[in-house]
Amino acid sequence: MADYLCDGVVSLSLDARKRDEAIRTLLELFVTNKLMATGATGKAMTAVLAREALGSTAIGRGAAVPHARVEGLDRILMAFGYSVKGVEFSALDGQPVHEVFLVIAPPSMATEYMDVLQRISRLVQDDDFRRFVARVKNRQEAMDLIKEMDK
Amino acid sequence: MRKSGAERAEVVIRNRMGFHVRPVQRFATMARMFQADVEVQLRGRAVPGKSVINLVSLGGRCGDKMRIAAEGDDARQCVGVLAYLAENSFFVEDDVDAENRPGRHLERLARMASCFESDIRITVDGQTADAKNLDSLRRLGFGPDEVAQFDVTGQDAEQARALMENLAASCFYVEELMAARARKAARQ
Numbered sequence: 516m517a518d519y520l521c522d523g524v525v526s527l528s529l530d531a532r533k534r535d536e537a538i539r540t541l542l543e544l545f546v547t548n549k550l551m552a553t554g555a556t557g558k559a560m561t562a563v564l565a566r567e568a569l570g571s572t573a574i575g576r577g578a579a580v581p582h583a584r585v586e587g588l589d590r591i592l593m594a595f596g597y598s599v600k601g602v603e604f605s606a607l608d609g610q611p612v613h614e615v616f617l618v619i620a621p622p623s624m625a626t627e628y629m630d631v632l633q634r635i636s637r638l639v640q641d642d643d644f645r646r647f648v649a650r651v652k653n654r655q656e657a658m659d660l661i662k663e664m665d666k
Numbered sequence: 667m668r669k670s671g672a673e674r675a676e677v678v679i680r681n682r683m684g685f686h687v688r689p690v691q692r693f694a695t696m697a698r699m700f701q702a703d704v705e706v707q708l709r710g711r712a713v714p715g716k717s718v719i720n721l722v723s724l725g726g727r728c729g730d731k732m733r734i735a736a737e738g739d740d741a742r743q744c745v746g747v748l749a750y751l752a753e754n755s756f757f758v759e760d761d762v763d764a765e766n767r768p769g770r771h772l773e774r775l776a777r778m779a780s781c782f783e784s785d786i787r788i789t790v791d792g793q794t795a796d797a798k799n800l801d802s803l804r805r806l807g808f809g810p811d812e813v814a815q816f817d818v819t820g821q822d823a824e825q826a827r828a829l830m831e832n833l834a835a836s837c838f839y840v841e842e843l844m845a846a847r848a849r850k851a852a853r854q
Contacts, residue, residue, distance in 0.1 A: 568848030569841055570691040575719040580687060607694055607718060629683055636722040 516634055517662040519593040523548035525654040529596035529615065537602045538563055538581050541594040541617040550592055559585045559619055573606030577613040578639040580632055588621040591628055595657065597648060614639060614648060638664055671741040675734050675749035681761045685726030689756030694718045696747055699828040702738030704748070743822055746781030747829060757839035771810040771838030776800040778829060784820025786830060797830065810840040811847065
């Protein structure tokens with residue numbers, strides 16, 4: 516995951532309470548960090564929401580993995596957002612989501628993309644990860660934690 | 667204490683991308699409609715079948731054998747529904763080498779309704795049909811996004827109703843219509 520999650524694309528103060536707003540906030544981090552052109556977020560947003568329409572990507576234990584294949588990308592991009600209050604994501608367990616992992620990928624990298632989603636699910640199954648991530652003080656600590664526990 | 671019913675099935679995953687988030691989410695959604703305990707065995711591991719996160723972490727690939735086991739009063743209905751879902755690629759339509767036939771929503775409805783003992787009647791636009799009878803559904807001839815009402819009576823009516831209503835609310839998992847409905851909602 517360390518290969519896909521870049522320094523600036525972590526938000527530890529995700530304010531959005533609604534799914535679409537949370538996804539938009541994370542997509543904008545790609546633009547701020549020059550990983551995506553300003554004009555490209557609309558297409559990515561549409562693709563991610565179209566995927567949500569086929570079933571919520573909330574996977575339980577307070578985590579969600581909104582994702583989509585997006586034409587025109589040359590690599591997999593990942594963003595992480597932590598919300599203290601929680602985001603409404605239509606989870607099966609009815610619980611709000613605190614950890615949002617947004618993953619977008621070029622259609623040609625389907626295998627790697629599936630692997631990333633599986634690794635995220637293993638990570639959020641770990642009670643230690645969820646306990647530690649709620650306490651990290653800055654983006655660097657969050658990055659280090661994700662890299663360290665994704666082993 | 668031994669539970670009153672136990673049932674199992676073995677299916678092969680046909681989705682090119684494997685048992686990923688979308689198929690898992692549908693599987694867990696349907697498993698949760700039953701009282702039975704559900705367990706899924708895949709790639710040498712067994713996890714509870716109602717947990718999305720546990721199921722995703724199994725990392726099921728195309729061609730893998732998956733064992734579904736349920737224990738409880740409604741185990742037979744539960745395994746019937748889940749095995750049919752799995753055999754039909756979890757109704758994921760862009761990830762399988764299958765033709766998406768028109769009228770597939772009627773087949774899905776009839777096959778899933780047939781997993782239950784209850785009598786299930788569907789009413790669309792004032793006309794009623796037996797939901798287990800495909801010919802009767804075809805005569806009714808409704809689209810996947812039409813408003814349908816269900817009249818369910820029998821021992822497993824609660825589970826049957828939950829499943830039928832889920833199918834209708836999800837356009838019977840005809841994905842192009844699910845996406846179109848979401849686009850329409852976003853515009854409003």
